[in-house]
Amino acid sequence: MDIFEAGSRASQLANSDYFAGRVWQNPIVDAPEPARLNALWVTFEPCARTAWHTHPLGQTLHVVSGAGLVCSRGAAPRVIRAGDTVWIPPGEEHWHGAGPDTGMVHLAMQEKLNGRAADWLEHVSAEDYARAPVAAR
Known part of the structure; x- marks a missing residue:
């Protein structure tokens, strides 16, 4: 059993190859094999977002x-x-991220397949980000 005490792992500024704007990641778990779970607490400043990407086994986001x-x-x-x-x-x-005028924090949970949890694609264009959103409800 491993216990990671609160504050024992540093926040990381997300890699600009995969994110636009200021995004902070805090690790929750990167389980060792044979488990596959990878989970992060992700904080997006207004306008910040991921690049286009996929997950080999899917992803669950929970907005905090x-x-x-x-x-x-x-x-x-x-x-x-x-x-x-x-x-x-x-x-x-x-892709996912903050709104133009609001920050957002979500819990991102995904499983690894053959050691990888995501496949990154190109950055989201300003035009794609600016498209009028629809309500999720």
Whole structure:
């Protein structure tokens, strides 16, 4: 059993190859094999977002605070708010992040397949980010 005491692991500024804007990541768990769970607490400042990406075994997002956006390739962004949970199926191209005027914090949970939890694609264009969102409800 491992216990990671609160504050014992530093926050990391997310890699700009995969994120736009200021995004902070705090590790929750990166379970050793044969377990596959990887989970992060992710804080997006306004306008910050991921690049387009997929997950080999899918991803669950749980919004902890604020309001943001999630978008599947070819669709309009959808608004997500504190308390919302999003399931993204394996292989679905998507992005997620804060709204233009609001920060957002979410818990991101995904499993690794052959050692990888995500496959990163290109950055989200300003035009794609600015598309009018639809309510998630």
